[in-house]
Amino acid sequence: MKIGIDKIGFYTPHLYVDMNKLAVARNVEPEKFTIGIGQEKMAVAPITQDSVTLAANAALQILDDADREAIDFVIFGTETGVDHSKSGAVYVHHLLGINPNARSVEVKHACYGTTAGIQMAKGHVALNPESKVLVLGSDIARYGLNTGGESTQGAGAVALVISANPRILTLEDKSTYLTSDVMDFWRPLYSDKAFVDGKFSNEQYISFFQTVWDKFKDDTGMELNDFEAICYHLPYTKMGLKALRTVLDEATEEVQERLKENYKVSTQYNRNVGNIYTGSLYLSLLSLLELQEGLEAGSRIGLFSYGSGAVGEFFTGILESDFREHLAADQHASLFESRKEVSVPEYEEIFDQTLPTDGSDVELDINEDPANICISGITDNMRQYVNKLR
Numbered sequence: 001m002k003i004g005i006d007k008i009g010f011y012t013p014h015l016y017v018d019m020n021k022l023a024v025a026r027n028v029e030p031e032k033f034t035i036g037i038g039q040e041k042m043a044v045a046p047i048t049q050d051s052v053t054l055a056a057n058a059a060l061q062i063l064d065d066a067d068r069e070a071i072d073f074v075i076f077g078t079e080t081g082v083d084h085s086k087s088g089a090v091y092v093h094h095l096l097g098i099n100p101n102a103r104s105v106e107v108k109h110a111c112y113g114t115t116a117g118i119q120m121a122k123g124h125v126a127l128n129p130e131s132k133v134l135v136l137g138s139d140i141a142r143y144g145l146n147t148g149g150e151s152t153q154g155a156g157a158v159a160l161v162i163s164a165n166p167r168i169l170t171l172e173d174k175s176t177y178l179t180s181d182v183m184d185f186w187r188p189l190y191s192d193k194a195f196v197d198g199k200f201s202n203e204q205y206i207s208f209f210q211t212v213w214d215k216f217k218d219d220t221g222m223e224l225n226d227f228e229a230i231c232y233h234l235p236y237t238k239m240g241l242k243a244l245r246t247v248l249d250e251a252t253e254e255v256q257e258r259l260k261e262n263y264k265v266s267t268q269y270n271r272n273v274g275n276i277y278t279g280s281l282y283l284s285l286l287s288l289l290e291l292q293e294g295l296e297a298g299s300r301i302g303l304f305s306y307g308s309g310a311v312g313e314f315f316t317g318i319l320e321s322d323f324r325e326h327l328a329a330d331q332h333a334s335l336f337e338s339r340k341e342v343s344v345p346e347y348e349e350i351f352d353q354t355l356p357t358d359g360s361d362v363e364l365d366i367n368e369d370p371a372n373i374c375i376s377g378i379t380d381n382m383r384q385y386v387n388k389l390r
């Protein structure tokens with residue numbers, strides 16, 4: 001039975017900061033951010049968006065009534081969870097009106113959570129071929145103002161429907177994975193900003209890629225020439241390129257050119273959003289599928305997932321015959337075009353606005369936020385979510 005990605009949705013907040021202007025404000029040459037890091041625009045989440053609302057907004061675009069009935073499992077990948085106990089999946093399940101006879105859980109391992117969700121979904125569909133699983137990957141990346149990681153922040157979410165006979169990408173069975181207890185990036189429960197050993201995290205990312213890629217080749221007999229493209233988890237768009245470059249000489253010159261060209265296309269959305277942690281790999285896949293006109297059905301795409309701390313996985317998919325008809329490139333182009341630039345001081349002010357953590361109530365103005373689903377405040381320690389379409 002074929003199992004894979006049937007639909008993909010994406011959402012990013014309506015505000016962004018220009019990386020050239022951020023560089024000037026930080027006394028850094030703009031080319032460091034635009035070329036060295038590889039980012040053009042960085043999404044900025046207003047206080048009326050959290051990981052739940054971003055995920056729900058991403059899924060809202062893709063679900064129809066038949067999906068709402070057929071989905072019996074909601075898996076929410078995040079490392080920006082809003083509650084130590086209750087899962088974000090339950091809020092999203094409610095906000096989207098999904099059939100009550102469903103399981104809803106949150107999964108966490110840094111930027112690897114969505115991939116874990118997809119693999120769980122695959123197993124579930126293998127046992128229950130009629131079911132559909134909604135897998136969400138949603139995060140707000142925060143390192144802090146004036147920190148080394150600041151240029152690699154971002155915010156956004158992806159939503160994927162995993163089903164039998166998928167219309168976009170069939171996931172192949174073989175995948176290779178690796179776990180090792182390393183402290184390259186982490187966020188203790190008391191902190192709303194990540195701690196990171198930047199250079200070490202880059203090294204771990206590359207080392208994990210090389211290990212799972214070598215094992216994949218050994219296990220399957222496949223080689224680089226068998227791939228049309230490889231999509232990477234993209235904390236910033238230069239990162240995947242650093243990993244790809246370490247194996248490129250395994251391919252013929254023609255394939256090397258193809259992989260480099262497709263890599264570039266696969267980073268386009270991420271360049272304009274920043275790191276969305278667990279959704280980043282799937283945003284890169286979406287960028288490739290929606291923007292690379294030359295992609296053909298039947299092509300094999302490699303996917304490298306990396307979650308600091310650390311877990312890595314390499315797996316593959318084959319493009320379905322009419323995959324383009326099931327994408328929403330125009331909708332995503334409008335989403336990007338409708339965003340509003342904020343100045344660096346405005347971004348700093350928004351960054352410092354956080355929800356109370358002392359148990360007090362707050363009411364938020366959601367009229368400034370064009371998103372359909374927003375957080376409107378906190379009452380009695382409960383987040384209040386609004387779906388404006390209801």
Ligand code: CAA
Pocket residue numbers: 029030031032033035036037111148149150151152184185196197198199201202205233234235236238239275277306307308
């Ligand atoms: N023109 C062009 N390029 C320039 C330049 C200029 N004027 N000035 C500097 N550069 C280049 C540098 O040469 C360097 O390129 P290479 O990496 O190819 O050598 C690049 O810009 C970055 O410069 P630095 O290494 O000096 O940058 P930095 O030390 O200030 O910070 C960082 C880079 C370590 C990635 C930092 O942003 C960071 O800590 N980010 C968060 C951690 C992260 O994203 N890690 C990625 C792996 S972990 C992961 O993937 C999980 C996750 O999502 C977090």
